[in-house]
Amino acid sequence: MLRIGITGGIGSGKSVVCRLFQVLGVPVYDSDARAKWVMAHDTALRQELIAAFGPAVFGADGQLDRPYLARLAFSDPARLAQLNALVHPHVGRDFAGWAAEQEQAQKPYILKEAALLYESGAYRQLDQIITVFAPAAIRHARVLRRDPHRTTDDIMSIMGKQLSEEEKLTRADFVLHNDDEHLLIPQVLALDAQFRARAAATE
Numbered sequence: 001m002l003r004i005g006i007t008g009g010i011g012s013g014k015s016v017v018c019r020l021f022q023v024l025g026v027p028v029y030d031s032d033a034r035a036k037w038v039m040a041h042d043t044a045l046r047q048e049l050i051a052a053f054g055p056a057v058f059g060a061d062g063q064l065d066r067p068y069l070a071r072l073a074f075s076d077p078a079r080l081a082q083l084n085a086l087v088h089p090h091v092g093r094d095f096a097g098w099a100a101e102q103e104q105a106q107k108p109y110i111l112k113e114a115a116l117l118y119e120s121g122a123y124r125q126l127d128q129i130i131t132v133f134a135p136a137a138i139r140h141a142r143v144l145r146r147d148p149h150r151t152t153d154d155i156m157s158i159m160g161k162q163l164s165e166e167e168k169l170t171r172a173d174f175v176l177h178n179d180d181e182h183l184l185i186p187q188v189l190a191l192d193a194q195f196r197a198r199a200a201a202t203e
């Protein structure tokens with residue numbers, strides 16, 4: 001079973017691309033969603049988050065206060081590095097467990113979606129990497145539409161904390177262009193055929 005990573009900057013369209021792969025029957029691991037799940041449910045990690053960011057990191061309902069944590073982490077590189085160092089090892093282990101489950105293990109290939117595949121070191125667990133690419137102006141406009149609570153400054157600040165697009169493009173094995181000019185579905189179908197052929201050849 002091949003392990004394929006899929007990354008791209010904020011608003012590039014990773015989630016949209018992953019939905020297309022899911023339609024083709026490909027299991028997708030959503031790192032963002034799983035990161036939030038482990039932060040809410042892993043008792044040791046909860047304690048570490050409270051020690052690092054204060055009790056307000058969890059609201060009165062016991063749920064992670066994401067706007068609070070986003071304000072702290074995205075405004076201070078040291079705090080973001082601390083958050084990443086606490087959360088990413090848990091996500092790495094959670095992914096390894098998920099990939100080993102029967103349902104995934106019997107498939108020709110699986111996808112791991114993450115905004116930070118290179119930055120977190122998660123690429124080391126993967127055979128090949130797809131980068132979803134869209135110019136910054138398009139990503140910015142998409143995020144403003146999708147997340148009305150984020151300002152232009154918020155989005156620019158998050159972009160500045162991610163690996164540059166140039167670096168991601170250089171390091172990627174495949175690039176999916178999601179820039180309002182290229183059609184997405186034919187690109188996804190071509191990659192799917194390629195991964196299935198490669199998995200069949202290595203069986």
Ligand SMILES: CC(C)(COP(=O)(O)OP(=O)(O)OC[C@H]1O[C@@H](n2cnc3c(N)ncnc32)[C@H](O)[C@@H]1O)[C@@H](O)C(=O)NCCC(=O)NCCS
Binds near residue numbers: 066
């Ligand atoms: C800081 C948190 C609470 C903010 O939550 P919020 O709901 O406001 O934003 P959301 O999770 O949708 O993130 C918005 C976008 O910011 C970017 N982003 C998220 N985490 C990070 C990070 N650690 N560094 C840089 N960019 C990030 C992604 O492009 C993401 O899609 C949340 O992003 C988080 O817990 N991040 C740490 C876990 C993590 O690194 N996740 C990303 C990949 S595993």
Ligand SMILES: Nc1ncnc2c1ncn2[C@@H]1O[C@H](COP(=O)(O)OP(=O)(O)OP(=O)(O)O)[C@@H](O)[C@H]1O
Binds near residue numbers: 009
């Ligand atoms: N080709 C496209 N045409 C129009 N809208 C698009 C296209 N691709 C993505 N979008 C929209 O842009 C927004 C960002 O896409 P998506 O959520 O898939 O990005 P992402 O890379 O997963 O972002 P993030 O890192 O913030 O999670 C979404 O609202 C999505 O519906």
